[in-house]
Amino acid sequence: MVDITLAVDVMGGDFGPRVTIPALEKALKQNPSLSFLLFGDEHQIAPLLQKHTLLNHPKIQIHHTEQVIEADVPFTTAIRQSKNSSMRLAIEAVKEGKAQGCVSGGNTGALMGLAKLLIEPLPNIERPALTSLIPTLNGKSSVMLDLGANIEVSNHQLQQFAEMGNLFAQVMLDLVYPRLSLLNIGTEENKGTAQLQAVHQLLKNRQDLNYTGFIESDKLTSYLTDVIICDGYTGNIALKALEGAAKNIISLFKKEKADSNICRNTKRYLLKAMFYRYYRKLQQINPDRHNGATLLGLSKVVVKSHGGANINAFYYAIDYAVQQIQGDIPNKILEGLTQK
């Protein structure tokens, strides 16, 4: 297995190094070919590395900086704050070839802005698209893009999202001729916006793509398609609604589990024994396992983790970056679009 170096914005996300350090420990254990460049406050990082017996680990380098981009500041403020910030330094390490990809749980607007500013887009790509794998009820995944990088897009850009999603699904989901669908408010040809109707006709005429038509947002996790295509506004609305519902329902479940009473342990045991399959199914659609969105269309791998990610979720974001690097996604997109 080829060695992979990842740049990590250790300070990004609601919990900073308390989440990112244990997550990368898990990733190191799972994948010995990994190395990490860590960007952030050494005074916070070192004790945590020590706690996890990772201090002076040969595969971990710390690049100290005290600058951090705040989570909720507007884009322009964030960019102004970005000089020497942990996020910007992590992206610059990728730009300079010191790492093959980077992961950050920080300010989404800043990450997308800096990535587009610093990392070259692939030739002919008009707009990179925020792309995730989303869980399906049968335990598999679908690709969904754009999830928020582009609020308004042209018909041509939506078509390009279809092309990129097609190649991404081939590599990441190991599929031949993946099924592509446009997200819409109905499945009939006359449904939705004029743009969706126009792009529907364009995609129907593409012999090289396995376009299957419109899909509605209540079918996102039904495994009726492999790639869900939409503009960034629609994708963001749909995915957050889906994730919010899943998180909320799982939280009801967890609260019940955490209930304190004398038969708590019995309850937990019975729960595990009786509802194992059910619990496992819930876990399959747990958004944590699909944490990580990548800016598809750039020449390098840049992954955004949820700000609120826990250790497990941040681990999955790291793994998502690793899979893309191993799958040589940027080159596959480049070759695929050039061949056409």
Next chain:
Amino acid sequence: MVDITLAVDVMGGDFGPRVTIPALEKALKQNPSLSFLLFGDEHQIAPLLQKHTLLNHPKIQIHHTEQVIEADVPFTTAIRQSKNSSMRLAIEAVKEGKAQGCVSGGNTGALMGLAKLLIEPLPNIERPALTSLIPTLNGKSSVMLDLGANIEVSNHQLQQFAEMGNLFAQVMLDLVYPRLSLLNIGTEENKGTAQLQAVHQLLKNRQDLNYTGFIESDKLTSYLTDVIICDGYTGNIALKALEGAAKNIISLFKKEKADSNICRNTKRYLLKAMFYRYYRKLQQINPDRHNGATLLGLSKVVVKSHGGANINAFYYAIDYAVQQIQGDIPNKILEGLTQK
């Protein structure tokens, strides 16, 4: 309690009278002030009424018709098919004052089209908006509109949705100065489309409305607001994503319950004993209990039920219509908008 007469499109929905008749039986039991005008095929209706000992019931009148609008035909076909159809006759009964409202689980486009064609809109209402109550995790409800009647809207129309939603929440949720929010992909002022940013400023300047800003779609069920305002495209995408997730997760639960094995009864008993609160919480957010969308802004109450509604869900759609009639919603909207 004032007597209420509802016109019911008995044939609408995936299961027709097999669902609608038992549902209205339940509604009659719950509310003795109800009467029903039933529109549909007498040969199918009569045996089912007999089965439920409702044949020749003084509060039920059958208006026979064999015409039905098909569920999945495009809007124009549906309108052509509509003459003497169960749906159209039910709406006409409302138009003619024979019933105060109607309920149908049939073709959504046709119902909205016919309702707008036959029932007068309130003065000054530019566009009626499809409006539902959506469940929140604490067991309460929020109002959400538009859910699909208007794919593209003007800034002024979005403001009008806010005004109508405000009055609807006051009556249906018994609230003073309900909290209003615009659905967007972020909560900062610079997020989302130019239209959302403009309407955000307009609503902020309205002293008569308790506008609290943007809300993201992962917070729809968090009870952070009482009225969620959006265009019909966005609302449809968000609500279907939410409902799809809830339905899918609840279906996992049901499948596990239905599992056949020797300790099934033990499992069921333990399930009930241990997870009662959890199960009840799940039921609170079960979309069945919030079935029913109304075309707000018309001079009469027209409620759309989900096509796939089961008996319980269709009962809730009937109840939703009844509550609106009891609350005198069309007049409250009229008065509220006139006062302004």
